[in-house]
Amino acid sequence: MPIYLNNLKNNLLFEFNENFQINGLDNFRKNLEKNYFSKITFRQYSSHSESVNLVIEMDCNLSLVELLYHFNKGNWGNFKSSKSTLVNEVKILCELNDFTVDIEEFSINLKDTSIIIKKNYNQSIPEQFESIFAGIGSHYVHFTRGLTEIPYEIYISVFEETTGKYSSLESQCDEAKYENGFLKFWGMYYDSEEDAVIYDLENLCIISGELHLLNL
Numbered sequence: 566m567p568i569y570l571n572n573l574k575n576n577l578l579f580e581f582n583e584n585f586q587i588n589g590l591d592n593f594r595k596n597l598e599k600n601y602f603s604k605i606t607f608r609q610y611s612s613h614s615e616s617v618n619l620v621i622e623m624d625c626n627l628s629l630v631e632l633l634y635h636f637n638k639g640n641w642g643n644f645k646s647s648k649s650t651l652v653n654e655v656k657i658l659c660e661l662n663d664f665t666v667d668i669e670e671f672s673i674n675l676k677d678t679s680i681i682i683k684k685n686y687n688q689s690i691p692e693q694f695e696s697i698f699a700g701i702g703s704h705y706v707h708f709t710r711g712l713t714e715i716p717y718e719i720y721i722s723v724f725e726e727t728t729g730k731y732s733s734l735e736s737q738c739d740e741a742k743y744e745n746g747f748l749k750f751w752g753m754y755y756d757s758e759e760d761a762v763i764y765d766l767e768n769l770c771i772i773s774g775e776l777h778l779l780n781l
Contacts, residue, residue: 587658589662590607592707602635603623605626620670621672623672630737651691677715679777697721708771712756718754722750722751723751
């Protein structure tokens with residue numbers, strides 16, 4: 566069945582482990598809050614003996630166009646500084662612990678939309694975070710339908726299964742196959758649409774198709 570906004574968020578939850586300690590997590594949060602002008606919440610995370618997958622929720626009091634302005638100026642995220650990238654922040658967490666730390670999901674709540682980024686392969690979100698927002702900037706005019714309607718949720722990313730069907734991924738995937746997957750298809754929720762629609766980045770257009778949640 567197609568997935569809707571509430572169903573999507575409910576299906577992305579993990580069991581929260583309050584007793585599991587991650588060294589450096591507080592500094593990690595503070596650095597993200599400083600670099601992204603945001604309030605950071607670790608909504609929950611799943612833990613295993615050799616790895617921890619964080620689920621991060623960011624509340625940022627900017628509109629999407631304001632965020633893109635600061636991103637392009639090099640302020641939001643401070644990507645121009647080699648000491649302030651998300652990649653390096655996650656790397657520090659891994660060095661401070663005896664297990665691998667990764668980001669399973671990164672949600673950014675803005676004044677006019679929410680962006681949900683789902684892991685494609687190991688370390689895919691930290692590695693591709695800058696590219697994702699560069700892509701949002703370059704496609705802004707197209708997915709806002711000529712600046713006439715901003716989607717209230719952007720889901721990154723979805724993958725084509727068969728003709729007319731698109732799925733989000735619930736497990737880590739082969740890196741070679743999905744390394745560019747963040748910039749192929751996105752799920753979009755508009756007030757003017759009853760269901761989610763698919764934005765095709767290659768062809769700069771919104772296409773028809775059902776969006777399904779794929780549990781692997």
